[in-house]
């Protein structure tokens with residue numbers, strides 16, 4: 001559990017209006033399905049790191065026949081909202097959201113078939129330690145299928161993202177795809193691969209900026225107030241610019257623990 005609240009109600013409301021109810025990251029159910037499309041989850045156990053308000057986990061649990069999905073997050077106010085969605089979806093017997101302290105995962109060795117995470121690893125500083133922990137809790141042969149906001153290796157592209165992140169209230173610890181692959185290999189993973197989603201995300205950002213000029217703007221203002229929405233849209237423009245210029249690269253990451 002953390003004392004710092006980065007995802008208060010007035011922020012999750014904004015993200016839901018832009019990215020869909022229960023989603024604090026872009027792409028909605030389609031993007032989640034894209035990340036897990038090559039794994040058969042029927043009867044399997046899944047860990048979701050950074051469950052947010054529950055959208056991705058609920059989509060996985062309702063579409064794949066997982067036996068058990070455990071989600072973890074660090075901000076207590078998210079648990080209540082995510083759990084309400086699970087109860088409404090009538091899957092509380094298979095989905096459990098837990099608040100944890102950042103750091104070692106509170107699970108025994110070799111207990112999950114899949115570790116999933118959607119755009120949450122960016123907030124975790126010590127990724128070497130995280131990947132060792134993910135490796136530890138995966139069963140032999142188990143897989144990591146995740147999406148994360150990665151950075152560019154080019155300094156000029158990094159500069160735009162650094163500027164964009166300074167305009168947000170969030171803390172980003174961005175790695176490049178090459179750094180991620182090295183950390184995963186060092187943790188013991190095999191069959192490591194990644195899929196760059198920059199072009200898709202840049203296009204999405206372009207569409208979102210257009211939506212901010214239409215009725216969505218008033219919906220956002222009605223939900224949280226103009227004093228919050230206006231500076232946020234400015235920050236979103238900087239994030240979009242960073243995606244256009246290549247400094248922000250949402251990326252799917254795949255790896256397997258040897259069997």
Ligand SMILES: C[S@@+](CC[C@H](N)C(=O)[O-])C[C@H]1O[C@@H](n2cnc3c(N)ncnc32)[C@H](O)[C@@H]1O
Pocket residue numbers: 007022023024025049050051052053054055056072073074075078101102103117118119120121123124
């Ligand atoms: C961008 S949101 C994504 C939430 C969700 N995965 C989604 O796609 O809607 C990032 C999430 O990571 C969580 N988070 C931050 N640090 C974390 C940590 N050390 N362990 C687990 N979750 C963390 C945040 O509280 C937040 O819910």
